[in-house]
Amino acid sequence: MKKATVYIVLTAVLSMLMTISCNQHHEAEYHSLKDKIEVESIDFNGVSITSEQYIGDITTVEVKEGVHSFLIPERKGQITSFPCVECHTEPLQDLQEEGKKKAHWDIQLIHADEEIMNCATCHNGSNMNSLQSLAKGAIDINHSYKLCAQCHSDQFKDWQGGAHGKNIGGWTEPRVVMTCVNCHNPHQPKIQSRWPSRFNTQKVKERE
Amino acid sequence: MNTEKKWFKLDLGAKSNTGATCGCGKSSGGCNSHSYQNLPSTMETEAKDGFDQVFDVKMDRRTAFRKLTASLMIGAGAVSSSCSLTTSDDSKEKAQIDWEEQFKGNYKLMSDEEKKATVDRLVRSYQLRKGKNIKMSSQNASEDVLFGYAFNISKCQGYMDCVNACVQENNQDRNSQMQYIRIHEIEEGKGFQFNEADDNYYHEVPAEGHFYMGTQCFHCDNPPCVEVCPVQATWREEDGLVVIDYDWCVGCRYCMAACPYDGRRFNWSTPEVPENEVNKNQHYLGNRMRKKGVMEKCTFCVQRSRSGRDPACVEACPTGARIFGNLLDPNSTIRWVLENKKVFRLKEDLGTEPKFWYFMD
Numbered sequence: 001m002k003k004a005t006v007y008i009v010l011t012a013v014l015s016m017l018m019t020i021s022c023n024q025h026h027e028a029e030y031h032s033l034k035d036k037i038e039v040e041s042i043d044f045n046g047v048s049i050t051s052e053q054y055i056g057d058i059t060t061v062e063v064k065e066g067v068h069s070f071l072i073p074e075r076k077g078q079i080t081s082f083p084c085v086e087c088h089t090e091p092l093q094d095l096q097e098e099g100k101k102k103a104h105w106d107i108q109l110i111h112a113d114e115e116i117m118n119c120a121t122c123h124n125g126s127n128m129n130s131l132q133s134l135a136k137g138a139i140d141i142n143h144s145y146k147l148c149a150q151c152h153s154d155q156f157k158d159w160q161g162g163a164h165g166k167n168i169g170g171w172t173e174p175r176v177v178m179t180c181v182n183c184h185n186p187h188q189p190k191i192q193s194r195w196p197s198r199f200n201t202q203k204v205k206e207r208e
Numbered sequence: 209m210n211t212e213k214k215w216f217k218l219d220l221g222a223k224s225n226t227g228a229t230c231g232c233g234k235s236s237g238g239c240n241s242h243s244y245q246n247l248p249s250t251m252e253t254e255a256k257d258g259f260d261q262v263f264d265v266k267m268d269r270r271t272a273f274r275k276l277t278a279s280l281m282i283g284a285g286a287v288s289s290s291c292s293l294t295t296s297d298d299s300k301e302k303a304q305i306d307w308e309e310q311f312k313g314n315y316k317l318m319s320d321e322e323k324k325a326t327v328d329r330l331v332r333s334y335q336l337r338k339g340k341n342i343k344m345s346s347q348n349a350s351e352d353v354l355f356g357y358a359f360n361i362s363k364c365q366g367y368m369d370c371v372n373a374c375v376q377e378n379n380q381d382r383n384s385q386m387q388y389i390r391i392h393e394i395e396e397g398k399g400f401q402f403n404e405a406d407d408n409y410y411h412e413v414p415a416e417g418h419f420y421m422g423t424q425c426f427h428c429d430n431p432p433c434v435e436v437c438p439v440q441a442t443w444r445e446e447d448g449l450v451v452i453d454y455d456w457c458v459g460c461r462y463c464m465a466a467c468p469y470d471g472r473r474f475n476w477s478t479p480e481v482p483e484n485e486v487n488k489n490q491h492y493l494g495n496r497m498r499k500k501g502v503m504e505k506c507t508f509c510v511q512r513s514r515s516g517r518d519p520a521c522v523e524a525c526p527t528g529a530r531i532f533g534n535l536l537d538p539n540s541t542i543r544w545v546l547e548n549k550k551v552f553r554l555k556e557d558l559g560t561e562p563k564f565w566y567f568m569d
Contacts (some may be wrong), residue, residue, distance in 0.1 A: 162541025
């Protein structure tokens with residue numbers, strides 16, 4: 001009888017001690033940051049903050065690729081003379097005749113080699129309103145990323161995950177990201193070199 | 209007298225505490241009878257604060273005298289301006305605010321009401337001194353958020369747009385050209401030789417045979433700077449941000465010495481920002497104006513990030529080399545980068561656990 005009471009009391013005391021020490025070691029609960037992230041994100045239920053107000057007044061299009069689902073800026077509304085068929089009513093050859101008013105004369109294609117790419121790689125002369133895939137399928141201008149993804153599959157994968165490109169607004173939902181043509185000119189996709197936007201003259205003085 | 213305050217209150221000539229029926233006959237404040245009477249009772253809290261933290265400890269006469277001197281200066285100023293018939297209401301209010309600010313507690317220990325009160329005082333003080341209105345927040349960390357950052361070394365081209373955006377956003381001193389971010393131009397094929405890298409280049413970028421790597425405060429999960437602070441003026445918040453209470457910092461620069469990443473900056477002189485360039489969207493722990501002799505550093509733009517926005521450097525980067533997000537959200541982009549790219553951190557062997565990863569395409 002007495003032994004049992006002693007055991008009960010001991011267990012109670014021990015468990016109390018354990019809870020106290022656990023509380024004290026709350027900070028060192030995890031062996032590494034990786035463990036902490038893993039454990040604490042198990043019952044992640046979303047956050048109450050939204051990035052909606054920082055997106056601005058752009059219209060967006062939904063993208064669903066694999067497990068990823070996000071928004072990209074709508075494109076057609078940004079093109080001054082869309083729809084293209086307003087001008088492209090006759091075959092291209094006829095429009096290119098001498099003496100006719102020139103359009104798109106300033107577009108220069110610096111994108112891969114000439115034998116690999118020309119206008120017809122992406123545009124279809126008989127359906128100017130849409131883009132054209134390598135297999136001659138029509139691609140909506142709002143989904144022009146599909147065209148780029150045909151060759152740039154690594155970038156496409158990184159873009160979906162978020163390692164390539166930029167997001168618009170903030171870090172939380174809704175996820176709005178820039179699409180390829182928001183940063184790269186499709187006709188000259190290479191980002192040009194330039195001068196840094198800053199030079200710290202004070203640092204130079206300090207290090208003299 | 210309001211007896212519910214944690215710190216000693218100097219009430220300069222106030223007889224009644226009911227706001228509208230004050231002796232001065234005004235309801236606009238400035239007579240010292242209107243201010244800060246509505247703070248709820250926080251006496252029950254265990255944490256010592258303000259006056260108690262400073263004076264409710266055993267100390268010898270010399271220490272006590274030293275501690276009192278600074279406060280007396282403020283007190284004297286307050287009394288002289290309040291008792292004088294010629295001083296304006298504004299300067300009386302200024303003196304009152306200075307007094308309250310001098311004896312406020314450590315931000316870390318404040319209740320939400322106290323945080324709001326100090327923020328309100330600072331906003332009012334700015335209004336009185338500069339005649340301009342600022343917006344200051346005391347927003348706390350959100351639940352289920354742990355901020356993390358990733359930097360793509362193959363994308364950065366060294367344009368330094370991030371640095372400019374950071375300086376503007378965070379009201380950094382223009383005179384000393386303080387910058388939280390450093391972009392290192394490193395020669396390819398030599399590894400990370402920071403001693404041979406150039407962080408103040410000025411030529412067309414990207415330079416042939418070089419790559420660019422940005423460093424700033426890494427918001428370590430096990431921050432050595434926090435360990436060494438003798439007054440607990442810097443700490444790690446629940447959402448992982450390592451922050452500083454500029455009003456509690458004594459400027460000993462131990463943290464600067466302890467940081468293995470050169471993430472911290474010291475104000476050798478009073479920081480100056482032209483009035484029209486001051487970012488008026490501020491946070492107590494973030495970009496509010498600092499003073500001479502205190503530390504500051506990157507806060508992942510706490511004033512932006514806590515309300516769902518990307519830090520200024522992330523937004524400004526023209527190459528998309530900077531990725532920011534919530535480490536606890538399994539669907540966030542930062543998590544995708546950590547899980548799908550080959551990431552590494554600087555000086556990982558130190559066990560500081562930075563929440564700032566580098567990766568390549």
